Amino acid sequence: MRSFLFVPGDSERKFIKAEGSAADALVLDLEDAVAADRIGIARGMVREYLSSHRDRTRTQLWVRINPLSDEKALPDLAAIVAGTPDGILLPKTTSANDAMLLDHYLSALEVREGIEAGSIRIMAVATETAAAMFTLGGYAGSTKRLWGLTWGAEDLSAAVGASTNRDENGDLEFTFKLARSLCLLAAKSADVEPIDTVFTNFKDSEALFKESQAARRAGFTGKIAIHPDQVEPINRAFTPSPEDVEYANRVIAAFAAGVGTVGLDGKMLDMPHLKQAHRVIAMAQARK
Numbered sequence: 661m662r663s664f665l666f667v668p669g670d671s672e673r674k675f676i677k678a679e680g681s682a683a684d685a686l687v688l689d690l691e692d693a694v695a696a697d698r699i700g701i702a703r704g705m706v707r708e709y710l711s712s713h714r715d716r717t718r719t720q721l722w723v724r725i726n727p728l729s730d731e732k733a734l735p736d737l738a739a740i741v742a743g744t745p746d747g748i749l750l751p752k753t754t755s756a757n758d759a760m761l762l763d764h765y766l767s768a769l770e771v772r773e774g775i776e777a778g779s780i781r782i783m784a785v786a787t788e789t790a791a792a793m794f795t796l797g798g799y800a801g802s803t804k805r806l807w808g809l810t811w812g813a814e815d816l817s818a819a820v821g822a823s824t825n826r827d828e829n830g831d832l833e834f835t836f837k838l839a840r841s842l843c844l845l846a847a848k849s850a851d852v853e854p855i856d857t858v859f860t861n862f863k864d865s866e867a868l869f870k871e872s873q874a875a876r877r878a879g880f881t882g883k884i885a886i887h888p889d890q891v892e893p894i895n896r897a898f899t900p901s902p903e904d905v906e907y908a909n910r911v912i913a914a915f916a917a918g919v920g921t922v923g924l925d926g927k928m929l930d931m932p933h934l935k936q937a938h939r940v941i942a943m944a945q946a947r948k
């Protein structure tokens with residue numbers, strides 16, 4: 661799963677536009693992209709979209725609900741679970757307890773709707789509050805539904821009272837770099853997917869591609885898009901290139917004799933490199 665495209669839950673026009681998208685998943689949004697007085701309309705539209713798009717082989721359908729601390733969250737779930745979303749994106753998660761609470765809600769609703777138990781997955785937006793930053797180590801073993809963790813710099817800026825999350829060079833301020841790294845480590849420690857956050861400047865595809873490549877180099881396996889034009893650069897950045905595959909095959913071949921460490925192109929390689937090479941091949945296979 662390389663690309664998740666956010667689609668505001670109350671926009672017929674954007675639902676239609678998203679149809680043709682090559683995103684691996686759409687995230688139909690009931691939270692920040694929907695005005696307070698439109699939530700009822702949005703819930704109905706999201707439910708209808710899910711129900712009329714049952715074939716998810718090409719594109720998964722996820723829903724971002726409101727945070728569990730908000731009274732809108734339960735009505736969101738009650739409205740949309742019947743459409744069998746592939747997953748729920750849970751914003752402003754404070755700790756793994758939120759993911760476990762959502763797990764229980766989903767278990768009850770799956771029974772009500774006759775949906776296979778445990779089939780709806782969870783991705784938590786794990787760095788949107790100050791308190792959340794101190795609980796990131798707690799996701800391991802929390803719930804089997806947990807599929808991934810992602811992070812957010814926008815809500816965290818508001819949470820800490822920052823006027824911007826960038827420094828004078830345009831790079832992320834340290835607090836937000838910390839959020840990014842801790843999200844990655846939290847996901848890895850929980851053995852779930854680390855998914856990189858949105859890139860808001862949607863006209864700049866080249867910068868998005870570079871940021872996506874950097875995210876992949878760092879260990880992230882996908883990224884969130886906010887505009888249809890962002891899907892292609894993200895997919896490209898998270899798909900191993902023919903050169904990546906060729907190199908990974910050479911690494912695997914170099915270890916074929918069963919040794920623990922080898923030299924290749926004048927560099928020492930050991931087990932972590934072999935593991936990474938297998939990961940690249942697996943990613944390339946998954947894209948075929």
Ligand code: COA
Nearest residue numbers: 665666667668673674675677678689692693858886887888
């Ligand atoms: N999903 C589906 N379609 C989208 C889209 C999205 N996220 N963003 C834009 N489009 C559509 C537009 O409706 C337009 O289609 P149309 O010509 O049929 O009307 C086309 O793509 C081109 O859009 P463009 O004019 O370049 O952008 P815009 O000014 O209409 O929209 C945003 C810009 C940022 C408002 C829009 O991209 C958006 O709503 N993004 C998602 C925001 C969101 O969900 N945020 C919450 C998570 S942070």
Ligand code: MG
Nearest residue numbers: 692751814815
């Ligand atoms: Mg937000």
